[in-house]
Amino acid sequence: MACITSFLLESTPYYLSIVTLTDDQEIIQLYERILQKILAIVCRLMTNKDSDTEFMSKEYLASMIYSKYLISIPMIFDLITIYGRTNAEMLEKLILMLLKIEPKYLGDLKEALQFVAKSFSTAQEQLEHEREIIQLLNDLCLHTLDCAANLSILLDVCPESREICVSINMEQTITSVYDNFIPNLYKSIYMYDEKSPYLNLLNRARVELLSAFRSIINYFIEKILERSQHSKKSSNNLELVEGLLSIFTLSLSDNIFVSDYQKLYPIENDIEILRQACPKMDTFKADFILQAFLSADENKFEKLPKPPKKQTQNHVNGREEVKDEGACALPFDGETGAAALPLNIDSQIRVVQDILPDLGDGFVRKLLARYDNTEHAIAAVLEGNLPPDLDECDKSEIYIPPDPQEQLYKETGVSRINVFDGDDYDVRIREKPKGIIKTGKGFPGQPKTATALLDDKSHIKELKSRYEQYSMVTDTCDYDDEYDDSYDALTESESKKTAKKPQSMKDVLVDEVEDEDDEEEEFEEDQPKAKNPMNFCENPEDIRARYDQKRQLKYGNAKGSSSNKDVVGRTKGQGQSDTVVLNRQKKEAHKSSRANHNRKQGSSWKRNRGMIPS
Numbered sequence: 337m338a339c340i341t342s343f344l345l346e347s348t349p350y351y352l353s354i355v356t357l358t359d360d361q362e363i364i365q366l367y368e369r370i371l372q373k374i375l376a377i378v379c380r381l382m383t384n385k386d387s388d389t390e391f392m393s394k395e396y397l398a399s400m401i402y403s404k405y406l407i408s409i410p411m412i413f414d415l416i417t418i419y420g421r422t423n424a425e426m427l428e429k430l431i432l433m434l435l436k437i438e439p440k441y442l443g444d445l446k447e448a449l450q451f452v453a454k455s456f457s458t459a460q461e462q463l464e465h466e467r468e469i470i471q472l473l474n475d476l477c478l479h480t481l482d483c484a485a486n487l488s489i490l491l492d493v494c495p496e497s498r499e500i501c502v503s504i505n506m507e508q509t510i511t512s513v514y515d516n517f518i519p520n521l522y523k524s525i526y527m528y529d530e531k532s533p534y535l536n537l538l539n540r541a542r543v544e545l546l547s548a549f550r551s552i553i554n555y556f557i558e559k560i561l562e563r564s565q566h567s568k569k570s571s572n573n574l575e576l577v578e579g580l581l582s583i584f585t586l587s588l589s590d591n592i593f594v595s596d597y598q599k600l601y602p603i604e605n606d607i608e609i610l611r612q613a614c615p616k617m618d619t620f621k622a623d624f625i626l627q628a629f630l631s632a633d634e635n636k637f638e639k640l641p642k643p644p645k646k647q648t649q650n651h652v653n654g655r656e657e658v659k660d661e662g663a664c665a666l667p668f669d670g671e672t673g674a675a676a677l678p679l680n681i682d683s684q685i686r687v688v689q690d691i692l693p694d695l696g697d698g699f700v701r702k703l704l705a706r707y708d709n710t711e712h713a714i715a716a717v718l719e720g721n722l723p724p725d726l727d728e729c730d731k732s733e734i735y736i737p738p739d740p741q742e743q744l745y746k747e748t749g750v751s752r753i754n755v756f757d758g759d760d761y762d763v764r765i766r767e768k769p770k771g772i773i774k775t776g777k778g779f780p781g782q783p784k785t786a787t788a789l790l791d792d793k794s795h796i797k798e799l800k801s802r803y804e805q806y807s808m809v810t811d812t813c814d815y816d817d818e819y820d821d822s823y824d825a826l827t828e829s830e831s832k833k834t835a836k837k838p839q840s841m842k843d844v845l846v847d848e849v850e851d852e853d854d855e856e857e858e859f860e861e862d863q864p865k866a867k868n869p870m871n872f873c874e875n876p877e878d879i880r881a882r883y884d885q886k887r888q889l890k891y892g893n894a895k896g897s898s899s900n901k902d903v904v905g906r907t908k909g910q911g912q913s914d915t916v917v918l919n920r921q922k923k924e925a926h927k928s929s930r931a932n933h934n935r936k937q938g939s940s941w942k943r944n945r946g947m948i949p950s
Contacts, residue, residue, distance in 0.1 A: 337406060340374055344411060347371070350420030351481060351540060375419065375426065381406055382433050398438040407434060409441065409448045416489045417482060428493035435496060446500045452483050453509045457724060460517045464725070467524045476521055477534040477541075480513075484544035491551035498555035507583050508721075510549045515590035516706075516723045518542060542596070550601050556580040557609060564613045573614040580610065581618070584625045589716040591708045595632040603629045684710050692717060698733035702726060 348354050354364055381401065385391035401407050412434075416427060435441050459476050466472050487506075490497050501507070518538060525532050557580070560573045584603070588594060597603075607626050610617055685700045687710050695703075695717070706726060707713040716722050760770045783789040903923055905916035942948045 340377060341411065343370065343374060344414040344418065347414075347418045349417045349482060349485070350422075351485060351537065371418065375415075375423070378407065378411075378415065379426070379430060382430060382437075394437050401434075402438050402440060409444045413448070413486050413490075416486050416493075420485075421489060421492075424489065424493050427489070431494050435494075442496060442500070445494075445497060446504070449487075449497065449500055449506065450504055452487060453504065453506060455479070455483055456509055456513045456517065460513075460520075460725070463517065463521055463524065467520075470525075470528045473521065473525050473528070474532075474534050477525065477538050480518065480521070481537050481541040481544070484541040484548065488544040488548040488551070491548050495555070498552055501552055502555065502579075507549055507552050508586060510545050511587045511590040511593045512723050514542060514545050514593040514596075516725065518545075519592065546597055546600055549597065553580065553583070553601075553606065556583075557606065560610070560613045574616055577610050577614045577617045580606075581621055581625060584629075585621070586719070586721050588625070588628050589707065589712055589719075589721050591632065591712070594629055598629045598632050688714060694731065696730070696732040696734045698735035699726075699729055699731050701735055702729060702733075 348357065354367055358364065382397075384394050384397040412431060415430075419427060435445075459479055462472065463476060487501075487510075491501065518541065522535065522538050525534055525538070556576055560576050560580075563573050563576070587597075604626060607622050610622065611619075681701065681704065684704055685697050688700050688703070689695060689697070691714055700713075703713045703717070703726065704710070706723065707716065760766070763769050783792055901919060902916055903919045905912040939948065
């Protein structure tokens with residue numbers, strides 16, 4: 337048994353060809369014969385009766401195998417890893433017989449599956465802390481493929497393991513590993529070697545994980561169909577249907593997994609089976625899940641070029657490797673292996689924080705980098721279905737933008753101490769900067785001193801060329817004398833027209849001003865219109881005489897003023913002259929338009945002349 341255990345530990349897994357280790361055909365044939373002998377010996381250990389005289393009870397055999405550790409769950413996992421799917425029938429009989437004769441193996445199997453789920457988390461932690469070691473990345477790739485292959489084959493050959501996986505939520509672990517861990521590992525390996533053979537193995541691991549998830553789904557469907565055949569009541573299937581729909585709902589947050597699963601295993605067939613088996617199920621929830629899976633292909637992922645795949649043969653059964661992974665073209669975009677940060681990241685952050693205000697903008701950025709849109713991100717937070725790495729992050733983390741000076745220093749090697757460092761005019765980092773580099777007074781091509789400026793006669797040439805253009809215009813144009821005369825006549829006739837005063841000015845002026853203007857106009861009409869053009873400066877005596885005459889006409893002398901406008905007259909009882917009586921009648925008739933009845937006009941007239949401060 338020590339030799340068998342040692343050989344199983346050191347053997348090459350079924351997904352790696354022995355040809356990659358040696359080219360010697362004798363060694364390869366010997367190795368294959370040993371593999372056949374080992375499988376025969378393990379099957380022989382499970383036999384309790386060889387003949388009528390040589391036999392033992394099944395209880396004794398089970399106690400001996402279990403207590404002496406002849407066959408253990410780790411050995412079963414090694415057998416699965418070495419013999420693969422081509423020997424699935426033999427492995428199925430072996431495992432079912434082992435569980436039948438000794439039910440204690442079911443408890444060990446549950447612990448082993450829990451350890452597999454934990455190993456995925458451990459591998460993800462190692463990748464986050466030591467992703468710069470290429471050997472570690474290759475080992476993680478082999479470890480992931482080994483766990484995925486063991487899980488997938490075990491679920492196919494052992495139906496009891498499906499129920500155990502449902503009890504420990506293995507389906508959530510599968511979707512999380514598929515959507516988070518594998519893309520990051522793929523990207524890390526691809527950065528070191530674009531043609532690394534481990535990239536093909538990682539894609540193979542993705543196929544195995546999809547197959548394992550499908551086995552869990554088949555467990556529910558088989559039980560639903562089995563109950564439907566034995567009982568016509570759809571209520572018996574309602575619990576199983578709701579459990580299956582919950583698994584699909586929880587997987588919607590993993591975009592890459594949903595897209596690849598829909599390509600390999602279309603979900604519309606499963607939903608149709610559930611509709612027929614259980615008409616009372618939640619149709620709204622089923623339609624939502626179906627629409628989400630069908631629209632998964634619309635997610636736009638930028639795909640890395642896949643390395644060339646080599647077709648090799650299995651060293652045990654001659655089975656060829658998978659030629660085309662179909663939906664397993666691994667998409668990458670951004671830092672997390674999911675969708676990259678969108679261009680309108682600030683607006684999407686505000687949308688998430690409006691619904692979940694307790695989340696910091698730094699955590700929301702990580703969340704949106706992992707999910708395709710805000711709806712999926714919000715749903716993952718509300719349902720508590722975040723990946724382990726995001727679930728452990730600080731939810732109130734703030735975002736500190738990168739310092740542009742550090743990026744500039746990496747690109748130029750110049751420490752930025754000025755806002756203009758590194759721009760298009762920086763002479764320290766550019767051989768031919770833009771613009772004019774001014775190193776002294778003035779500008780290039782300009783005079784350096786005042787003497788040089790005075791001696792510069794270049795402006796005379798510019799003026800000369802300008803006047804030459806004017807002379808060319810004068811020489812080429814014909815002079816029209818009649819046109820000029822008509823234009824002068826029109827100008828002279830328009831200048832004689834007098835402008836009328838606006839009505840608003842007439843409302844403001846009082847009657848005295850109107851009388852004054854009328855008298856001035858009459859006086860101007862009496863004066864001769866023609867003036868001697870030889871009088872360069874008018875005689876002051878004529879001016880004084882003219883103004884004196886105007887004053888006399890306006891106010892008259894003292895006697896004329898008292899005789900014309902006298903309303904006082906002589907003392908009462910002595911009689912009044914006809915002039916005084918007429919003046920009194922005139923005053924009585926026109927007093928309503930003057931004196932105290934036009935205070936508003938008088939105040940306006942005084943205010944316009946500055947007599948009353950406004």
